[in-house]
Amino acid sequence: MALLNILRYPDPRLHKIAAPVTEFGTDRLRKLVADMAETMYDAPGVGLAATQVDVHERVVTIDVSEAQDKLIVFINPEITWASDEKQVYDEGCLSVPGVYDGVERPAQVKVRAFDVDGKEFNIDADGLLAVCIQHEMDHLMGKVFVEYLSPLKRNRIKAKLQKEERGMARDAAQRSARR
Numbered sequence: 001m002a003l004l005n006i007l008r009y010p011d012p013r014l015h016k017i018a019a020p021v022t023e024f025g026t027d028r029l030r031k032l033v034a035d036m037a038e039t040m041y042d043a044p045g046v047g048l049a050a051t052q053v054d055v056h057e058r059v060v061t062i063d064v065s066e067a068q069d070k071l072i073v074f075i076n077p078e079i080t081w082a083s084d085e086k087q088v089y090d091e092g093c094l095s096v097p098g099v100y101d102g103v104e105r106p107a108q109v110k111v112r113a114f115d116v117d118g119k120e121f122n123i124d125a126d127g128l129l130a131v132c133i134q135h136e137m138d139h140l141m142g143k144v145f146v147e148y149l150s151p152l153k154r155n156r157i158k159a160k161l162q163k164e165e166r167g168m169a170r171d172a173a174q175r176s177a178r179r
């Protein structure tokens with residue numbers, strides 16, 4: 001297994017649209033899922049979409065359990081039903097480090113997806129799991145949660161992350177100059 005590099009907003013690759021997985025049960029798909037789970041737990045985070053590690057296929061890993069021992073892998077997930085009732089949850093994202101803000105979404109959803117072997121399953125989700133599934137499925141459509149916020153907030157977040165990015169690049173350059 002290996003840790004994967006997580007793209008940071010506003011990286012344009014976060015806006016690519018993921019293609020459905022067509023081959024199940026392959027070593028390649030198993031390795032992608034294992035690496036994504038390892039990367040998610042290491043971060044640590046409760047969900048990761050393949051888009052965030054620059055793989056543009058409909059694959060999501062989620063674990064919202066307290067003990068982080070209930071991994072769910074969603075391949076080609078589809079929302080088959082969403083409640084009229086909404087909930088607002090303070091969301092964060094591994095691609096937008098240090099930023100949390102309220103996003104309103106349906107409070108309950110039903111999701112149909114496939115596991116790595118291509119076996120179909122259905123999940124009724126509410127609470128954090130419902131938030132997380134919808135957030136990760138947005139990633140597969142090239143959408144980052146900050147796009148639900150006002151343009152003013154979004155531009156502030158973009159500027160903050162770009163500044164941090166430049167700082168990290170400068171630190172790396174200084175480190176290599178000192179060698």
Ligand code: NI
Pocket residue numbers: 092093094095135136139
């Ligand atoms: Ni995210």
